[in-house]
Structures are given as structure tokens and as C-alpha cells.
Amino acid sequence: MRVIAVANQKGGVGKTTTTFNLGHGLAKRNHKVLLIDLDPQRSLTIQVKLGNQEKNTTTNIFEKSEIIPTYVDGVSIIPATRRLSGIEMTLSNVLGREFILKEAIEKIAKDFDYTIIDCPPNLGILTINALIAAGEVLIPTELDQYSLQGIVDLTETIEKIKKLYNHNILIVGILPFRVNPRRLISKVFLDSIEKLYPGRLCQSQIRVDVSLIEAVGYGRNIFDYQPESHGAQDYDALTVEISERKYV
Ligand SMILES: Nc1ncnc2c1ncn2[C@@H]1O[C@H](COP(=O)(O)OP(=O)(O)O)[C@@H](O)[C@H]1O
């Protein structure tokens, strides 16, 4: 099983949209997929209409080491609850708190080909749990100066985790999100990313697309909602790229 953390401490850069649609893209190509909502804001959970579920949630993982997925429409999901935001405090004195998610996921590894983790917009203990549980991290980003600085901060955290925990995590891709192909300045940022992180930039890009905004609103994946849209084409390309990615 491959475990991919979708992380970026900035909000609104496409983590949830990417977790959801990459997950469905992989499921449509006959992979068994588990999605984990690790964000107390619960966008993924609300999208799949599990907002009222109190059992079998990510909060349970941290409180009881219990991991029970709920099957929704082609993928399995572990939704979040609001109480997840208090977990940081609850865990502050728990020894080995960084490894709780990893140990839980290992219990059900045989049931899935891919686990994709939707991270919260910060580098706290939940994101650290995700990075330690994952073998790979996918970093969606917009193309501007602040976002570039955000990637630098995130990759520094990843390097620290690698050293501190002797954990080998690979950046599987940096994914340009909400790209306007006509905006020339985008090219400058693409070049900067390629220079800073050679070979890490995804070939695929997620273009600006109103269908994706609508699909989120209706709680539907882009392939079912608008199969001809740019969003569906872009997420299908990403699905193929991620599933075929060979590492260097
Ligand atoms: N291709 C797109 N073009 C424009 N807006 C998009 C696109 N895809 C998603 N969005 C919108 O961007 C917002 C932020 O995306 P989201 O995935 O929730 O980011 P994050 O999880 O990083 O906070 C969503 O509300 C969604 O409506």
C-alpha cells in the first residue's frame, strides 16, 4: 500500500480537492482507496456528507487507536469530527504521539492500495502524524511568492522529520493548483520550483475550473459531475502520473 499525505500549511491551495478527486481517480482505475480527513475544519468530511458521524472517525484513531473506514460512493473514508481540533492538547503528554496514525494505518494496510491523507493547514502534531504515516507527500500549491515560501517551510519540516525520526518520506510531487495558463508570471514560479526541487514538479497541473468549484458545492467528484471538464482531465492526468511515478 502507498500512503500519500497531501500537505501544505497554507489554506485554500487544493489539499481537499486533490485528496478527494485523486482518490476517486485511483478508484475508477480499480485501486482500493482510503481517504483520511485529518483537518478539524472537516471539508472532506462535509463534502461526502459524513458531517454528523461521531463513530469511526479520525478522532477515534487518536483517542482509541481504532480505525474503521466508512464506504462512500467508490472510496473508503475516515471522516473527522470537530473534536479533532482538541487532540493537540490531549496528546501533549502522550509518549509516541507522533506515531499514532502510522500504527493505526498499518493495521488495515492489507485492505487498500492507496491511503490519501488530507492534512490541516498547519504543521502541528496532526500533520506530523500524517508525514510519519506516509511514504510520500504530495504538495498542492498556487503559483505566487507566498506559496513558494510556504513550500520552502514545508520541505524544511519534512527534512527535520526525516532526520529526527529516521523516516524516509519522499516528495512525490509539487502540484500547481488553480493555474491560469494565460498568466505569464506562472511560468516564472514553475521555473523557480523546478530549480529549487529538481524533478519534483508534477507534469500535471490543475487549471482554474468552475466545474471543480461546483462539484465541491454538490459534494461530488469531478469525474461523475463533469467528465468532460478541465478539472476531470487534469485530475485524470494526475491520477495516471501518480500511479506511474517512478522514483529517482
Ligand atoms: N480548479 C479550480 N479552480 C478554481 N477554484 C477551485 C478549483 N478547485 C477547487 N477550487 C476551489 O478552491 C477552494 C479551496 O480548495 P481546497 O481543496 O478546499 O483547499 P485546501 O484544502 O488546501 O484548503 C475550494 O473551495 C474550491 O471551491
Ligand SMILES: [Mg+2]
Ligand atoms: Mg482542506
